[in-house]
Amino acid sequence: MLRGESILTLNEFFAIIRNLKVISNTWSDLWVMLYLTQFKLVQLLELKFDDAQNNRLVFAAT
Numbered sequence: 001m002l003r004g005e006s007i008l009t010l011n012e013f014f015a016i017i018r019n020l021k022v023i024s025n026t027w028s029d030l031w032v033m034l035y036l037t038q039f040k041l042v043q044l045l046e047l048k049f050d051d052a053q054n055n056r057l058v059f060a061a062t
Contacts, residue, residue: 008035
């Protein structure tokens with residue numbers, strides 16, 4: 001988390017997941033990954049096939 005940002009409570013975290021699943025499991029999964037990993041969306045958009053090794057995504061250090 002960036003300094004000054006509030007951290008979600010566990011109830012808020014699961015409420016967001018539930019609400020996103022109503023829209024789409026994909027949106028829900030994307031949000032969980034972004035929130036838990038703290039990756040920037042740009043990092044995900046710039047992924048290439050070469051970034052997958054042994055069925056895992058490998059992100060370059062920032």
